[in-house]
Amino acid sequence: MLPLTTTPKGNTTELEALSGAAVRGDVQATGRLLKLLAPGMIRAAHAMMGRDHADVDDVVQQSMIAFVQALPHFRGECSPSHFASSIVAKTSLAAKRRARTRAERHDAAAEVDALVADRPSPTEHAAAEQRRDAVRELMEQIPEEQAEALALRIVFGFSLAEVSATTGVPANTVRSRVRLAKEALRRRIESRPELLELLEEAS
Numbered sequence: 001m002l003p004l005t006t007t008p009k010g011n012t013t014e015l016e017a018l019s020g021a022a023v024r025g026d027v028q029a030t031g032r033l034l035k036l037l038a039p040g041m042i043r044a045a046h047a048m049m050g051r052d053h054a055d056v057d058d059v060v061q062q063s064m065i066a067f068v069q070a071l072p073h074f075r076g077e078c079s080p081s082h083f084a085s086s087i088v089a090k091t092s093l094a095a096k097r098r099a100r101t102r103a104e105r106h107d108a109a110a111e112v113d114a115l116v117a118d119r120p121s122p123t124e125h126a127a128a129e130q131r132r133d134a135v136r137e138l139m140e141q142i143p144e145e146q147a148e149a150l151a152l153r154i155v156f157g158f159s160l161a162e163v164s165a166t167t168g169v170p171a172n173t174v175r176s177r178v179r180l181a182k183e184a185l186r187r188r189i190e191s192r193p194e195l196l197e198l199l200e201e202a203s
Contacts, residue, residue: 016076045088082166089148093151
């Protein structure tokens with residue numbers, strides 16, 4: 001799992017100050033905040049979409065626009081970087097659903113590329129790629145709130161408390177959504193026990 005939610009350059013106090021000013025409509029603060037968060041948002045989009053996915057650049061751009069548009073509603077329940085990651089997750093899921101619809105309409109499967117991590121051995125990489133592809137495929141087919149919870153837990157590595165703060169729903173609701181998503185994943189891969197390891201990461 002990649003460290004997608006580490007604090008960007010600029011300390012936490014600066015990020016919080018910038019986000020507060022941005023919420024109040026400070027254009028310069030918004031630009032500075034977006035500049036600090038952009039590298040993490042790009043990594044997050046690559047993790048969700050696959051680095052070479054045809055739509056990944058569009059997702060990055062749409063996520064940044066959505067982040068700026070959502071700032072007036074940001075109340076500081078989570079960190080600015082977690083808030084940005086949540087928006088990337090939602091934007092990526094929506095993009096992948098649109099891509100799937102287009103692909104089905106043209107009777108072709110949507111392209112899903114592997115996430116290139118820290119260059120594990122070929123065997124480890126193949127297994128990791130297989131697990132990630134299973135999650136990506138699953139997230140296109142289950143309810144959006146379950147897909148978001150699963151993505152934040154597994155792809156982004158958020159704790160249950162962090163998912164709760166980021167999505168604004170109680171921890172028990174997050175736990176339920178993750179459980180339902182895991183059950184859906186388990187049904188899809190029950191004949192492939194080597195993939196069941198992935199489910200443990202969301203416990």
